[in-house]
Amino acid sequence: MIAKKQGINSTSHAVYPLRVVRLNFFILYYEHMFIYTYGKEGVNYMHNRIIFHIDVNSAYLSWEAVYRLQQGQTVDLREIPSVIGGNEENRHGIVLTKSIPAKKYSIKTGETLFSARNKCPELVVVPPRYTLYMQCSSAMVEILKEYSPTIQRYSIDEVFLDYTNMECHFGEAVEAAHKIKDRIRKELGFTVNIGIGNNKLLAKMASEFEKPNKVHTLYREEIAKKMWGLPVEELFFVGSSTAKKLKSKGIMTIGELANTDPSYLQQWLKSHGLLIWQYANGLDDSVIKNNGVPMKGLGNSNTIAFDVTDSITAHQILLALSETVGTRIRNANKCAYVLSISIKNDHLISYSHQRKLDVPIASTNSIYENAKRLFNEVWKGEPIRHLGIYLSSLCLNDFYQISLFETKEKEHKKLDEAIDKIRVKYGCHAVIRSSFVNSDLSPLMGGVLTEEEYPMMSSLL
Ligand SMILES: [Mg+2]
Numbered sequence: 517m518i519a520k521k522q523g524i525n526s527t528s529h530a531v532y533p534l535r536v537v538r539l540n541f542f543i544l545y546y547e548h549m550f551i552y553t554y555g556k557e558g559v560n561y562m563h564n565r566i567i568f569h570i571d572v573n574s575a576y577l578s579w580e581a582v583y584r585l586q587q588g589q590t591v592d593l594r595e596i597p598s599v600i601g602g603n604e605e606n607r608h609g610i611v612l613t614k615s616i617p618a619k620k621y622s623i624k625t626g627e628t629l630f631s632a633r634n635k636c637p638e639l640v641v642v643p644p645r646y647t648l649y650m651q652c653s654s655a656m657v658e659i660l661k662e663y664s665p666t667i668q669r670y671s672i673d674e675v676f677l678d679y680t681n682m683e684c685h686f687g688e689a690v691e692a693a694h695k696i697k698d699r700i701r702k703e704l705g706f707t708v709n710i711g712i713g714n715n716k717l718l719a720k721m722a723s724e725f726e727k728p729n730k731v732h733t734l735y736r737e738e739i740a741k742k743m744w745g746l747p748v749e750e751l752f753f754v755g756s757s758t759a760k761k762l763k764s765k766g767i768m769t770i771g772e773l774a775n776t777d778p779s780y781l782q783q784w785l786k787s788h789g790l791l792i793w794q795y796a797n798g799l800d801d802s803v804i805k806n807n808g809v810p811m812k813g814l815g816n817s818n819t820i821a822f823d824v825t826d827s828i829t830a831h832q833i834l835l836a837l838s839e840t841v842g843t844r845i846r847n848a849n850k851c852a853y854v855l856s857i858s859i860k861n862d863h864l865i866s867y868s869h870q871r872k873l874d875v876p877i878a879s880t881n882s883i884y885e886n887a888k889r890l891f892n893e894v895w896k897g898e899p900i901r902h903l904g905i906y907l908s909s910l911c912l913n914d915f916y917q918i919s920l921f922e923t924k925e926k927e928h929k930k931l932d933e934a935i936d937k938i939r940v941k942y943g944c945h946a947v948i949r950s951s952f953v954n955s956d957l958s959p960l961m962g963g964v965l966t967e968e969e970y971p972m973m974s975s976l977l
Contacts, residue, residue: 566689567804568677569711569719570660570696572653573728575673576600576613579652580642582705597621598640601629612644616728649673655704663696665814665848668804676716678804681847684939685840693731701729717800720752739798744771754792758785770796814848815856816841817904823862824900827892832957834887835880835949837905842880843936845907846929851876852907855883857890860902868904869894876911879928880935883907 581593666678707729711722722734749759774796781789856870
């Protein structure tokens with residue numbers, strides 16, 4: 517304001533430089549504020565990240581074993597000395613994956629089938645079947661997508677999942693990881709290890725701890741206790757030749773590497789030296805590259821502990837569901853053009869109703885208002901057991917078409933974002949709507965809506 521006033525009041529050359537200086541000052545000031553704020557939030561986010569690394573145990577072998585069992589075979593390849601091996605005739609005869617019993621004969625991944633057979637004459641060798649692996653991998657990713665909008669397929673059998681801020685929906689990290697691990701085993705038949713850490717490196721290191729079918733954490737504060745005692749070759753990115761070099765200088769463990777002068781390592785091993793020093797100290801700020809199949813929709817549903825027979829209670833349940841589905845869509849930085857609701861009655865018959873909206877929505881209020889309207893239009897008045905809300909036709913939050921009617925939505929979104937932040941910081945129930953204060957209903961409701969539960973909604977996908 518001051519700068520503007522100066523400029524308008526006087527056109528003299530003497531004032532002009534002052535105006536420029538002041539303007540520059542303001543620009544610099546705001547830029548500084550922006551960088552400071554962004555930087556601070558960025559640091560907070562990076563500091564508080566919770567990353568899962570999901571790794572299929574003996575992937576190719578497990579997948580083949582599951583397939584064979586499904587086809588009626590009685591021998592489980594995972595329980596006998598067996599390997600998946602490349603074609604011997606084409607000189608690609610190497611061990612790709614081994615079973616745990618094969619490991620006992622000290623058969624190693626990458627060694628020739630000839631040498632593996634020498635170690636264990638009764639070894640069962642199975643050729644690879646890549647189409648099956650892709651199917652199994654995709655089925656696992658489909659499950660993982662329900663737990664976070666941000667996942668990265670790192671390899672055919674490894675996935676990174678950003679669990680930051682997802683506790684409100686699926687519980688504390690270790691508990692959620694167990695749920696995911698058990699679900700994969702139950703629904704798909706194979707086991708995974710899940711490593712949890714504050715970044716991708718720590719999560720990956722954690723998933724390497726005891727196998728199979730285990731969940732391990734390696735948070736920043738656990739590095740010294742859980743990682744530093746390990747031999748240096750177990751650190752990600754330390755190959756056998758680097759390990760040899762390090763050991764020749766007396767650096768035997770990850771901890772010894774972590775406590776070596778980084779400038780010495782950089783001088784000696786160039787940029788790789790600095791990188792492994794950072795890894796040994798658990799430093800890694802790489803982001804999860806979201807290369808999963810784009811999210812098509814998201815929803816929450818709830819089985820109610822009693823039969824709901826009045827619309828006021830049903831509306832309140834829809835509000836509680838809108839809260840969780842709203843947080844999820846905002847976390848994913850998306851808006852939805854289509855909203856559906858589903859009702860399951862006391863005869864366990866489901867029906868649903870959907871509407872395409874003129875303006876995409878992401879605020880709890882808009883989700884609730886639309887859900888309520890759809891409910892009133894379709895409910896036949898019979899007792900309700902289960903209610904669900906589903907959002908689809910998603911678009912990016914930042915780029916949706918501006919409409920004449922969006923002002924309210926914008927305001928609602930701001931309020932929601934503030935509430936989301938409070939809930940992340942102080943817990944899911946730190947802020948609740950007053951209508952739930954004297955109610956037996958939970959103010960936030962909903963697990964994950966699955967397609968199996970709502971076959972009628974599959975038309976949306
Ligand atoms: Mg694996």
